[in-house]
Amino acid sequence: MxxxxxxxxxxxxxxxxxxxxxDSPIEYMPAPATVYVSVSQHIGAPALPVVNIGDKVKKGQLIAAQQGFVSANVYSSVSGTVKAINDIVNGLGQKQKHIIIENDFSDEEELFDxxxxxxxxxxxxxxxxxxxxxxxxxxxxxxxxxxxxxxxxxxxxxxxxxxxxxxxxxxxxxxxxxxxxxxxxxxxxxxxxxxxxxxxxxxxxxxxxxxxxxxxxxxxxxxxxxxxxxxxxxxxxxxxxxxxxxxxxxxxxxxxxxxxxxxxxxxxxxLNKPLTETVITVSGKGVKEGKNLRVAIGTPFSEIIEYCGGKSSDTVKIIAGGPMMGKSLSHLDQYVRKTDSGILCLTAKETSLAEPSPCINCGICAKNCPMRLMPMYIESFFLAGDYGNAEKYGAMNCIECGLCAYNCPAKRALVQSISSAKAKIREMHKNG
Ligand code: SF4
Ligand code: SF4
Missing domain, CATH: 3.40.50.11540 (NADH-ubiquinone oxidoreductase 51kDa subunit)
Known part of the structure; x- marks a missing residue:
């Protein structure tokens, strides 16, 4: 070896x-009564629904087809009936089209040849x-x-x-x-x-x-x-x-x-299977019983938390993903996507709710940045609306690892600012 x-x-x-x-072996969580499958679970163009309300579908049936080169097909994760195709604003604040399917629990499955x-x-x-x-x-x-x-x-x-x-x-x-x-x-x-x-x-x-x-x-x-x-x-x-x-x-x-x-x-x-399930970790001291679960794509986060015994009253933050790169949810209308890796229910002892205070120019964020950036400058250029200088200082090279915000004694929302700066820079270039 x-x-x-x-x-x-x-x-x-x-x-x-x-x-x-x-040490928790992966458990298979039974699919819920209703799945909410987003057509935008990837980078690129949203997939286009190819089913209509009232259609019967099998698990593994194509329900939204990829549009263009950078896009991806989406399959039903249960057998059942398409109940609605709606825009939903998820807990991350993203408005996305979801195909809502009522599970008939017959588990009829379609596989590739x-x-x-x-x-x-x-x-x-x-x-x-x-x-x-x-x-x-x-x-x-x-x-x-x-x-x-x-x-x-x-x-x-x-x-x-x-x-x-x-x-x-x-x-x-x-x-x-x-x-x-x-x-x-x-x-x-x-x-x-x-x-x-x-x-x-x-x-x-x-x-x-x-x-x-x-x-x-x-x-x-x-x-x-x-x-x-x-x-x-x-x-x-x-x-x-x-x-x-x-x-x-x-x-x-x-x-x-x-x-x-x-x-x-x-x-x-x-095995000729399309992507209809994924494995996630449900953890944090706020969830009664942390688990590693294989879940159907489109399963509501709320049902997953309930499956793990529910969350305690001292849960102060729920995160989709890990604590460094994951995103805090504003509400629980959130449904498992292909890219999800975890749901964290964090208590006050595990996370900071402190309000940001002014930067004290300690330089810690720059000292640890794995991309050798100066996050404090990029943030201040962004806040001043100076996107040109934010770009000059390397905003586009930020990998959004979250380390600067994690280390900042002033609790500045550095990643959020840099991520928004990147969006503004892209917009700036698009509009010439
Ligand atoms: S989030 Fe960006 S700026 Fe902050 S430490 Fe990571 S790479 Fe550096
Ligand atoms: S770690 Fe925080 S307080 Fe220190 S320089 Fe960076 S942004 Fe300012």
Missing amino acids: KIFKPLRFPYGSKIHGAKLTK DIKDLSPASIVERTALAGIVGLGGAGFPTAVKLAPKNPLDVLVINGAECEPYLTCDFRLMTEKTEEIYKGIKLTAKALNVKDIVIGIESNKPEAIEAFAKYDDVKVVALKKQYPMGSEKHLIYVTTGRKVPVGKMPFDVGACVQNIKTVLAIYEAVS
């Missing part, structure tokens, strides 16, 4: 793991057909990443799961090792690459051991350092390649895929 040491990047921080559900000739092209085609997107949170359509313009020579699998609380990838790596391995091999075949490396944080020795048995996968035991799971940092520490500012992993011959994404590729190619 050979386990490799990573290179180091000098910035970032060591943050408390709080992996409360590490077997692939007859398993070629790279047929794997890419199946990945697109199955509606697979980057399930680490990015939501970029995976088939596009599997068909890069230039040849690649290394596939990097992201098993870092460096966000506190989240344990779904860890559980999958230990419970579904063989299926993930097969998904990795299919992905490598699609990309025509021979070198495969998987980066797993060293605080997950069981997962490291599980993958170290494969001779054709190089396992790198990553230092526990946030944000180790960011694509550019992961590529550097596992391969030594630096992705220059403004460039993408394929520019240095690499493709990064997440654990859940390669598992979805295996299920689509070998």
Whole structure:
């Protein structure tokens, strides 16, 4: 068994793991009576509904078709009847079209046909057909990443799961090792690459051991350092390649895929299943019983929390995702999307509700920024409406890892400001 040491990047921080559900095996949560399936669960154009109100659908039936190159198909996660197709403003404040399906609990399922000739092209085609997107949170359509313009020579699998609380990838790596391995091999075949490396944080020795048995996968035991799971940092520490500012992993011959994404590729190619379920962690001290759950896409967050025994009265914040990169929900009209990785119910002891105070120019945010930015300046340019200088100071290179806000003693909402600055800069360029 050979386990490799990573290179180091000098910035970032060591943050408390709080992996409360590490020892909870993945449970299958029965699908709810009604699912609310968004047509915008990916980067790119929303999928176009191909069903009408009153239609009977099976689990695994196409209900919204991808529109254009950067988009993704959406499938029903239950069998039943389409009750409505409505715009819903979710707990993140996003107005999205949802296809609302009443479950008839007959579990009638539609699968794809077997692939007859398993070629790279047929794997890419199946990945697109199955509606697979980057399930680490990015939501970029995976088939596009599997068909890069230039040849690649290394596939990097992201098993870092460096966000506190989240344990779904860890559980999958230990419970579904063989299926993930097969998904990795299919992905490598699609990309025509021979070198495969998987980066797993060293605080997950069981997962490291599980993958170290494969001779054709190089396992790198990553230092526990946030944000180790960011694509550019992961590529550097596992391969030594630096992705220059403004460039993408394929520019240095690499493709990064997440654990859940390669598992979805295996299920689509070998089991003929479209993407209708995902695995999430439900955690935080505010939830009665934290769990790792396999859930139907479109399941209401409220029902998932109830399934875990409900939330305690001292829950002060509910987050979709991890505490660093996840987003706080303003209400619970939120439904599981392909890219979800967790639901956190946090108590006052686990999170800060303090109001921001003026910046004291301590420089801590800049000291730890893994992208070597100066978040305090970008924020102040943004607040002054000076988007040109926000761009000049590198706003577009921010990976929104949340470390600056996490470390800021004045509790400034730095990521929120930088994220809004990025949107303004994009708008500025669009309007010339
Ligand atoms: S500026 Fe962006 S990249 Fe740097 S710490 Fe803040 S969120 Fe992370
Ligand atoms: S960490 Fe906060 S207080 Fe310190 S310089 Fe950055 S924004 Fe200002």
